[in-house]
Structures are given as structure tokens and as C-alpha cells.
Amino acid sequence: MDCSVPLSQPPAFLKPIPVPAMVDYDEAQAILSALADALDGPQIDIIPLAQANGRILAENVSATTPRPEADISAMDGYAFCCADIPTNGAHSISLPLQDCIxxxxxxxxxxxxxxATILTGAxxxxxxxxxxxxxRVTMGDGVIHLNTADALVGKNIRRAGxxxxxxxPLLKVGQKLDWRHIxxxxxxxIKHLAVYKPYRxxxxxxxAELASxxxxxxxxxxTPMLCAMLESMGLHVQHHTVGSDSQAELRDSVNELAAQSDIIITTGGISVGQTDNVLPVMEQLGACCLFRRVKIRPGKPFTLMRQAETPVFCLPGNPGAAAICTQIFVLPFLRSISGTNxxxxxxxxxxxxxSFAFSSPSDATCLIPVHYAQSGKEGVFSLVPSQGASDVLCFSHASGILRIPAGQTIKVGDWCAAMALSAV
Amino acid sequence: MDCSVPLSQPPAFLKPIPVPAMVDYDEAQAILSALADALDGPQIDIIPLAQANGRILAENVSATTPRPEADISAMDGYAFCCADIPTNGAHSISLPLQDCIxxxxxxxxxxxxxxATILTGAxxxxxxxxxxxxxRVTMGDGVIHLNTADALVGKNIRRAGxxxxxxxPLLKVGQKLDWRHIxxxxxxxIKHLAVYKPYRxxxxxxxAELASxxxxxxxxxxTPMLCAMLESMGLHVQHHTVGSDSQAELRDSVNELAAQSDIIITTGGISVGQTDNVLPVMEQLGACCLFRRVKIRPGKPFTLMRQAETPVFCLPGNPGAAAICTQIFVLPFLRSISGTNxxxxxxxxxxxxxSFAFSSPSDATCLIPVHYAQSGKEGVFSLVPSQGASDVLCFSHASGILRIPAGQTIKVGDWCAAMALSAV
Structure with missing residues (x-):
């Protein structure tokens, strides 16, 4: 099998975008964007308010109750009517006290x-x-004495609405809900509300090296790394580990996962070695290839497929490369289809x-983990020593990924924007 | 009852810090800091790795296995010994092929x-x-032909360690775990690890207005607002709503919650009106008051108590003030005792x-919700229109809380630091 070309023609909806055997960074993102547009949107869940934290609102919400709900007192004090205050120049007046509200x-x-005695919020x-x-008042025997100058219509009253x-309008479709919205x-x-269902x-x-x-x-x-990334986004994750180089076992696992998943992410077995089974197995299952490898470093083997309606992200097995591809391609894709605005x-x-200089080669966009710190009024990026595609230690010192397009150079002091690493 | 003075003397551990009837912002934070130091640290849970995302590591972790685990191939290719390469000036050599590794x-x-044929990672x-x-090689009948110049000891080999x-050293006690650490x-x-137990x-x-x-x-x-804030921090929350102005019912609820909680947060009933039952009930329960009201706006009624070993945060009932007190005092306190570094x-x-001017009065630190946006290379704060202590709508437009100490002024263009609002 020649693994350097797509397994089949791209589906009709992707026809306008050429799908070369190997794409560059921008082409990969464009294909992912077209795929996102072609998918059905997320389904809707009706859930209790107590479960809404972190979910994505699937309806617009406007006020059905004003705030305050009624004219209420802004403090503990006494309510009266200003028309009862004499306008004859008297400095004080006494009013008999009613019940407490x-x-x-x-x-x-x-x-x-x-x-009437009135408490805050009444x-x-x-x-x-x-x-x-x-x-502001003095108390007598069942009366209060107040200064007439304090009698001002509306004083210390919070008006309804x-x-x-x-x-x-309070909240819009697509709002990710936190305490501010709750x-x-x-x-x-509101006891129940409509939110988008998280993808599975x-x-x-x-x-074979993964077999105990x-x-x-x-x-x-x-697997634990990706589960942590995905669960932090509120997604439902199931995982299988196929500890063999058997195509039959891999095929069974893909089928089993596909039945329970909206999206599949594989790791490993996507290079061009004899045990790189993902591509042949997906071909057996009738998947089509949307792109095959990306001109990035690390992460070149990253391949995107679609089996029936299910997007299949085929990530390299090297965990550093798998992490970067997930951060740069997979999580943004998942956010874009989550219903979030x-x-x-x-x-x-x-x-x-x-704080460093870096040049990307002419044939690959470099994706480098970087540390970010505030220095005075500016942020400063520094390099995190990394061994490349397999390195995972580097991420625990990094806060972002800096993308340096193929053939481009950054110099010390250049202003840059990096993608923040996802965290809990 | 005179609610403007502490219910009792501060406990011995707080003696060095004077506890006036009403404290200012800095005194309140100092007392909270002393309280945090006096509490027992969090307990330890042993949990499976799959549940570790978002938890706080309770042990140092050093490598027991190097990475790579052994000398491995960095690519799909052929392994050989450089000593087999002739040094007689020949440009190429043929080597018979062994089994695939x-x-x-x-x-x-x-x-x-x-x-030997060798695959990536083998x-x-x-x-x-x-x-x-x-x-880089050409294949013959069971042999490969390679360029002698490509024979360099260590080439394409990733060395163990x-x-x-x-x-x-990989991870330190107190690390909040995300995918980078997982x-x-x-x-x-590692299948199981020690993490700190979240507080209850x-x-x-x-x-009485809360009764249906x-x-x-x-x-x-x-209640839903605080639950969302606290659950986003990974804390375990139980909640009661006492929909009455009955001290007996409030006392029963405090007792019931105290039996199941490490920390209690009350809202409402902490001002000085006839139905402000929290202080008298806590007094009945033998609590001591660590401070009674804070010179802040909004949030002045905020009171800190301790019943036996349990810190009790008594927040105002106005939800805007309750939100600000929680963001500024309660969540930082909870983070400080969570075991996080x-x-x-x-x-x-x-x-x-x-982008605005603001002056705090001489007797209160102002805590104002602000919007934050990037403008060119700088962040810019703008005011979020707010109705004050009861306002909750303002937070959905805000990203931080700017603290302006009593008697201080900020001018348009001043460089400021705001506390970021907690989110999901």
C-alpha cells in the first residue's frame, strides 16, 4: 500500500478544497474547518440548573422577572410617605411606628x-x-423622630427593574456557563435549561509495545494524557488500548469505539512502518482520508479521516507530537463544534x-512549546528545552505553543502570539 | 445584642493580631491568613491515575523509569554497527538484512x-x-545498499534517559495536575498516587423570602452561584436553604451542615436587622468571631467566625456583595489551604x-467589577455598569475585580492589576 496518498477521493462537501497527499498547516486547518461546518451540530440536553456549571447554553435567555422583583428597601430603616412631611419649615417630625416589614x-x-419599620430587601x-x-432617626415611645431634610421621594428605595x-436579554446561545451566568x-x-450535549x-x-x-x-x-485534556473540556471519553500489532484486533476496537463515539482519536500506528496499521485498517473499514500527513514539526504523521459520519483523528504515537497535534488541531476543532459561540x-x-531567535525550515511549520512570564508590563516567551516529538517533560515547563510558519524566522524581541496550552 | 463588637475574644493563635469590631481590607486578609496557618492541612487521598486530573499532588515524584526507557530508534530504518563500515574510501556498502525489530x-x-530492519521506537x-x-538506502535481494557517509555512531538513536x-525530579508536592503532569x-x-482531599x-x-x-x-x-464557584475549584459542596427567619431552624441547619463540612459559608442574615439571625445563632453555638464587618464596598457585613475547628464565612445576602466577598476573600483562602503550592x-x-478614573472614599476599599480587553500590546480595564451590592448582571460583563484602597484614586491611563474572576 502506498500510504503517502489519500485512500479515496474527499467527500463531496470537501471537493472545493484540494486534498493533497500531504498538506501544510493552513490547509490542514482549512480542511478541519470545512469538516466542522459539514457536521451536524451538537444535540441538546435539558438539565437541572445545579448541573449547568461548565455547560454550553443552547437557548437565549431573557428576563421574565425583573431585578429587583419589586420596589424594595436598600437598608434597614423606616418607610413613610414624603407627602406626610410638613412643608411649614419644621426641621423634624414624629411619626407613629407600624409593624415591621x-x-x-x-x-x-x-x-x-x-x-413602618422595614428591613433590607423588604x-x-x-x-x-x-x-x-x-x-438617622431617634426613637420615642412608639414613634420615630426624623429630620425633614431626609425626606426625599425614592430615597433608599431600589426600584423594580x-x-x-x-x-x-440576559444570556445568549453558545455561552459557556460559569457562576456569573448561573x-x-x-x-x-430557572430550574431546567437547554444546553448542548458534549460529544462522546x-x-x-x-x-504491541503497550501490551503489559x-x-x-x-x-x-x-491515553491518560488525552483523556485528561478531553475531560477538562467536559467531553465524555471512552478509551481502548490495543496492545498488539494485529490489524484484526485494531479493526474490532475501532468498530466497537465507533458504535459509542461521535469522534475517534487514535494514537500510534500512523507512520509508514510495517506495524503502522491505522491507515490500512481504516481503509478496510471504508474510511476516506481528508488529509494524509501535515508539514509540521513535530506531528508530521498526523492524518485526518472520516469513517461514515465519524471524524477520525490519527495522531502520531510519540506523546510530545500527539500532545501538540491535539492542542493545535483537535481541541480547537472540538471547541468549534461544541456549540460555544x-x-x-x-x-x-x-x-x-x-527572548529567543528561531527559524523554521522551508518545508515545515514549527510548533514549539514555550514558557510565558510577565516581565514588567510585557509578556515574555522563552524556550523550553525539548527533545522533540517524544518529549513530555517539556510541557510541564510550558504555558503555550508558538507556531513559526515554514521558512519564517523570529528574532529576539519580536512580538509574538502563542496558543495557550489547555489546562484544568 | 450589640452586633458591632466581637462575640468573644479571638482564640489564642490569633492573639497577636488585634481583632477590632470592624476591620479594614488588609486586616481581614491578615486574619484569614493566620486562620489558614492555624488549620490542619488537607488530608490525603490515594486515587487511580485516571481520576487525577485537576487534583493536587501530595507527594514529590521522581523518575523511576528513564525516558526513553532504552536506546531506541528515532525512525523507521535499518540498524547496523559502524565498525562494519569499511574505512578504505568506499562510498557504499551492502549489508544483508536481518529480521525486523x-x-x-x-x-x-x-x-x-x-x-536489522527497525521501526520507530523499537x-x-x-x-x-x-x-x-x-x-536513505536502496534495497537489493535481501540486502541494503547504503552510503558510508551515513554511518555515524549514534545517528537516529534516541539514548536511554x-x-x-x-x-x-518530575513533579513536586502541591502541583495541580493537568494533562502535562498526567x-x-x-x-x-504510576497507577495510583497521593493527592490532597478536597474540603467539604x-x-x-x-x-424567610427564600421559602417557596x-x-x-x-x-x-x-446558593447556585456559590456552588458553581466552589465546584469549579473541585470542592465538595452541600447546601441547605433555610426559608424562614427562625433561629431554631437556622441553628439546626448549621449543626447539620457542620457535621458534614470542613468549612461553612452562610449568605444573608448577617446585617443588623431583626431577622439577621446568623450572629445570634452562631453565638448560641459557641462560635467565636474573628472579625465583624469589613471596610469594603460592597460587602461591608462580611464576618468571619470559627465554630470549634470549622471556619464560618458569613456573607451578605445581596448576591453582588456575596460574589465579590467570595472571589476576594473566600476562594483565595480555600486555595491557600488546598495544598496547592x-x-x-x-x-x-x-x-x-x-480607561476610567475612580476614587475610593476614605473609609472603604472599593471592589469594582471590571472588563478587561487587549488593546494592541496592552491590557485595558473598563468599568462595567453596576448597581452595586445586589447586582449580578454586571459580572457577566466582567473579567476581574479591581481593588481601590480607601482614600486612593486611580486616573485614566494608570497601570493597574486586577484579580481575575474565577471561571469554569
């Missing part, structure tokens, strides 16, 4: 020429139009000056 | 004057010291120029 009460109409009785703070009225939803007494991701590692009884056993780094779906970036 | 094999000793057989890439040797742990074939937080809202049958019912905003426990900050 507390938050939760539905007070009866205010009795003119009296004052509803202003109909007919009262001013609240005087507790510390002052924060937002009924109909005010509080707004709670203010509307199948992660599949393969290679292999003569030269290697621990599977990629495009602004929030964009990968977070770090910007600052480079 | 794949990753997972434990190859037997290399037969001199032959070449172990170099003893006696071979060079790998030539597949594409090249990324890190046995004994190399991959390192997986490389060591009891959240308790109180007020209250004549002037109000939805409980604080101090660098990671520090609240993330945003820095940039202010």
Missing part, C-alpha cells in the same frame, strides 16, 4: 402619617415612597516578546 | 556485518550503534491600564 412579606397598603408598602436609615427589566439563571428561578470521544492507542506482557513493554502515555471557542492566546 | 520486541544481540539491538533512515534519567505520571507507569464546604442561605410559599418569594441566587495558589491577576 421583612423580606418575604407582602405588606399591606401604607397607613398615611405613620412609619418590599416597600404601597403608598410609602421613602426609607430613612435606622441610624432597576438592575434589569422584564424582557432584558446567578442570572437562578435570579429567573473514543480514544484508541495501539502498538510485551518483552519491551512501554507504558501508554497518550465563536468568540469563546477561539483558542486563548498569550502575547509578548520572544 | 518492532516496538515491544526485546531484540537479540546484533549480528555483525548485517543490518529497541536498538546490543551491538548496533547507528540507524539509517529507510529512504535522554529526556530524563532515573532519579530526575503524561509524566503515566510515563512512570457547607453552603447555607437563610431568610413566602408571600413575596425571592429566588435563592447565592503557593505560586499556583495565588489568585490569577490581570494587568493593564485603566
Amino acid at each position: 421583612v423580606a418575604g412579606d407582602q405588606p399591606s397598603t401604607h397607613n398615611r402619617s405613620t412609619a 418590599r416597600i408598602p404601597l403608598g410609602a415612597d421613602c426609607v430613612i436609615a435606622r441610624e 432597576e438592575e434589569f427589566p422584564v424582557g432584558h 446567578s442570572l439563571l437562578a435570579s429567573q428561578n 470521544i473514543g480514544v484508541l492507542a495501539n502498538g 506482557d510485551a518483552p519491551d513493554y512501554r507504558a501508554d502515555i497518550n 465563536p468568540q469563546q471557542a477561539a483558542s486563548p492566546t498569550l502575547s509578548g516578546r520572544s | 518492532v516496538a515491544g520486541d526485546q531484540p537479540s544481540t546484533h549480528n555483525r556485518s548485517t543490518a 529497541r536498538i539491538p546490543l551491538g548496533a550503534d547507528c540507524v539509517i533512515a529507510r529512504e 535522554e529526556e530524563f534519567p532515573v532519579g530526575h 503524561s509524566l505520571l503515566a510515563s512512570q507507569n 464546604i457547607g453552603v447555607l442561605a437563610n431568610g 410559599d413566602a408571600p413575596d418569594y425571592r429566588a435563592d441566587i447565592n 503557593p505560586q499556583q495558589a495565588a489568585s490569577p491577576t490581570l494587568s493593564g491600564r485603566s
